[in-house]
Amino acid sequence: MSKIYVNNAWFYSFHGCLHEESVIGAEYLINVVVETNTDVAEKNDDLKNTVDYVDIYNAIKTEMDKPSKLLESVMERMIVSIKEISGDASVVDVSIKKLSPPIGGNVDSVELRKKV
Numbered sequence: 001m002s003k004i005y006v007n008n009a010w011f012y013s014f015h016g017c018l019h020e021e022s023v024i025g026a027e028y029l030i031n032v033v034v035e036t037n038t039d040v041a042e043k044n045d046d047l048k049n050t051v052d053y054v055d056i057y058n059a060i061k062t063e064m065d066k067p068s069k070l071l072e073s074v075m076e077r078m079i080v081s082i083k084e085i086s087g088d089a090s091v092v093d094v095s096i097k098k099l100s101p102p103i104g105g106n107v108d109s110v111e112l113r114k115k116v
């Protein structure tokens with residue numbers, strides 16, 4: 001079993017429950033780890049026998065482009081989209097980090113993570 005990582009994909013998106021978040025937006029960092037069997041791809045050097053990290057990135061981007069109140073909703077959509085890329089993705093681990101969240105204090109970021 002191999003792990004394919006997409007690290008620190010940066011987005012400016014409009015997620016949040018506060019009206020200001022839907023107008024001003026915020027910066028996000030997304031990390032994804034996909035566990036998959038790459039035995040065939042290792043032998044035949046063919047992209048169709050693995051999970052393409054470009055497809056993973058495109059799935060992330062598609063979901064980050066859809067404004068949502070909750071990051072939980074965005075994260076679940078990402079997981080579903082990534083699993084649809086390939087049935088060979090046995091485990092998908094997604095984290096969404098919101099930089100400088102508007103929580104009334106000095107906080108670098110908040111982060112939500114799910115592994116299925």
